[in-house]
Amino acid sequence: MGKNQTLTSVLAVSALALTLMSCSGEKSSPDDAAAALAEGLSSADVSSSAFTAATAAEVNTELEALLADMGPARPAVTVAGIDTDPQNDDAATARLTYAWDVNSDSTPDWTYESTAQLRRGEDDAWQVEWAPSVVLDSLVEGDRLSRTTFRGMRADILDRNGEPLMSARPVLRIGIDKRAVPEDQQASSAAALATLVGLDPAAYTAQVAASGPEAFVVAIVQRSEAEGSTTPEAIAPGVIAAIPGAMAFPDEQVLAPTRTFARALLGTVGEATAELIEESDGRLSASDQTGLSGLQKQYDDQLLGSPGVAVAIQRDTGTVPVFDLKPGLDGRPLQTTLDTRLQSLAEGVLEQEPSASALVAIQPSTGDVLAVANGPGSEGQQTALLGQYPPGSTFKIATSLALLRQGSTADSALSCPAELTVDGRKFNNASTYPAAFVGEIPLRDAFAQSCNTAFINTRDTVPQDALASAAKDLGLGIDVSMGVPAFFGSVPSEADGTAHAASMIGQGEILVSPLALAIAAASVGKGERVAPVLVKPGSASEAADATGSPSASAESAEAPDAGSLTSAEAGSLRELMRGVVTDGGANMLLDVPGEPVLAKTGTAEFGSETPPRTHAWVVALQGDLAVAVFVAEGELGSTSGGPLMKAFLDGAAG
Known part of the structure; x- marks a missing residue:
């Protein structure tokens, strides 16, 4: 083959290669440049695009300033079409569609088109002629977009x-x-x-x-x-x-x-x-x-x-x-069940208590929470609804319900020794326990005087699961949706030996909040398990109320049914609680004006000190009002909680 023939063959092959490259799409096109630009504008980062008179970094800086007042909102940008210039193969116009979600509700609400001019460069690659109008046709140099939100009136x-x-x-x-x-x-x-x-x-x-x-x-x-x-x-x-x-x-x-x-x-x-x-x-x-x-x-x-x-x-x-x-729409009011007078009264009652304290009042007939007060010693914490403490002898309301279900009555004899040892652990009554009520005494006296050893001595009659069931029917450990997060109590269904013995008197692994004890008292008052309400149904949006009420309860959240507490059982418990006022540790409530007051006091040991520190509790019923008072660093329920309860009930009656 001669030299000219060889050159001719090489040129032919080269021409074919160029033709194939063109046909295969490897050659740069305005479509590719427009797609890259749209993708970059969607993320405010056009690093993948080439520009005729600026670097990608310079355009990014300008974009950042242009969109700085738009907050987190960024557009979704797509290519609506490419218009070529019939007079110039090296020019084209990209039509871009912008879709903004300016109110952040996940739905585009501002859409429009803009244009970007494209030019083919010397290296055959398409480039963008950058200008602010690429983002919005009416923008010029030095402009910036701003997003402003404005609201109606915040609701009460x-x-x-x-x-x-x-x-x-x-x-x-x-x-x-x-x-x-x-x-x-x-x-x-x-x-x-x-x-x-x-x-x-x-x-x-x-x-x-x-x-x-x-x-x-x-x-x-x-x-x-x-x-x-x-x-x-x-x-x-x-x-x-x-x-x-x-x-x-x-x-x-x-x-x-x-x-x-x-x-x-x-x-x-x-x-x-x-x-x-x-x-x-x-x-x-x-x-x-x-x-x-x-x-x-x-x-x-x-x-x-x-x-x-x-x-x-x-x-x-x-x-x-x-x-x-x-335009901005006004908010929608949120209605609670709080009673303004009782809430103020409760806070006034607690204002001199230096340790964490709380008072919760509930209307048994409706379940409405009337007061949720935390004393200054709680230092802003929600002791009333979220506190988790052993209830001490106030839990004997549940223990007594379990005994009633085993056939006991208020007159059934219980053995109340001065002290009792269970598996090597010694249990005593309070230091102020009256000696006259040691020995064989009826349940009514054991409850009124709060004999720990008498209730622990019934542990073989009341297994732990029966105790947990009785507590559940009083509302302890039952999660309900009341409109705010709350702790409803935790009563284990299994416990042996000293743990079971401690459970009989509200110690061991049993935990409640002041709210939970108020629910239990309200259930006794109503004669069926009370489901508390703090945010009125229909007042709250579903999205907010769906936050639920986190609880450490052993029970899962249940519908607010009435449980299996009977009116007869509740009547017997009310009789026992009245005895605490007439003959027991809550006799300071005897002269409260109005309907007769029913109550139960409690003291719960905590910590590892000797002697241990104690929580003080009192729960009370008066007419259609159930109240729980808690003092974190108290003495006895009667001496620390009793005067606070009396002050509240006296004020509520006024």
Whole structure:
């Protein structure tokens, strides 16, 4: 083969190869460039695209600034089509479809098309002519998109009569306005204001220093009742004004009637934290007011209402509205079963108790929880609903029910020795137990005087599973949905030896909350197992109520049926409980005005100290009111809990 023939053959093969490459699609096309661009715009990262007059990194930086005020919202971008230029094979227009979910409900609500110009480069690769209009046709250099949420009125939390418990109340926001004080005086002003309002001067001074040059840095929010207020904690406006840069601005904030009123239950409302904003998936924005704890947080979606959303273009010449989704809708009120007077009374009764304490009141006929009070010693914890403590002798209500089911009556004789040893463990009665009731005594006296050894001596008559069944029929260890998280008790169905002996007197592995004991007392009062209610049915959204009521109970959550407690059994228990008031440790309740009071006291040992520390309990029934009082660091139920119970029942009758 000659030289010319060889060259001709090589050229022919090369031409064929180019033809095959073109036919096989390996050659760059505007479709590929448009698809890569759409994918990159969806994630705000166009690193896979090539641009005619900028690098991908530069475009990403511009995109970040352009979308910074859109929060977490990002569009889903797809290619609607490619329009080629019949006059220029090196030019094309990509039509892009944008779908935004601007209100973060997982459904696109803002859709539109934009265009991107494509050019074939010298290397035959297609590139994008970048401009802000690629994101939205009306955008120009320097513009940015902004997403704004706006809300209707936050709804109130109501009491059982539909009156507001938590609603918007006037306040004064007291702080340093950095614009109103020279920079070299800001530290001294901050320290002076912090001292005035009771804050750490160093911490508040640092907070002021770290804030922007035009910031108003809140020190405290004071209930306003404000201008002219004579409350002890109020700060006179003139004293505030004497500090350079210190100011008090009138405002509103969602508050309960008092600073402590049902605080652990109702919760608080304040500015959304960074953590809550991140968890909200766009529902919350910076400066939004939201529930921070308690019912306010649990039912925040319902109380907050539905936000309105608007998108606008921010530019040097002003704001250009682009898209309005909908107006904000007001929240829906949440109605509780709380009785405002009884709640305030309960908190007043506990206000001088230094250790953790609680009082829960229930209406047996309805199951409505009327008061959920925690003393100051609980330090903001929800002792009343979530505390887990041994109930001591108050559990003898359940033990007595089990005995009644084994054929005992109030007159059945029990053996009450001064002490009793079970498998090497010694059990005693309280140091104040009356010697006159040692020996053979009827069940009514064993219950009224709270003889530990008498009830432990019946352990062979009442197996552990029978004890657990009796407790269950009083509502102990039965989870129900009452609208808030709660602990309903834990009573094991199996226990042997000393563990079973301890269970007979409410020790060992048995745990209850003050709520749980109030439920048991209410069940005795009603004559059937009571299902407690704190958030009124129909008042709460299903999504919020579905949070359930976490409990360490051995029983799984059950429907709120009446159990198998009979009216006759309940009548016998009421007779025993009346004896505690007339002849036993709760005789301080004998002169409470109104219907006769029925009660049971209890003392539960805990810890490893010698002598052990004790919890003090009292449960009581009076008419259609069941009450449980708990003191974490008490003496006896009668001496520590009894006076608190009397103060509450006296006040409730007034």
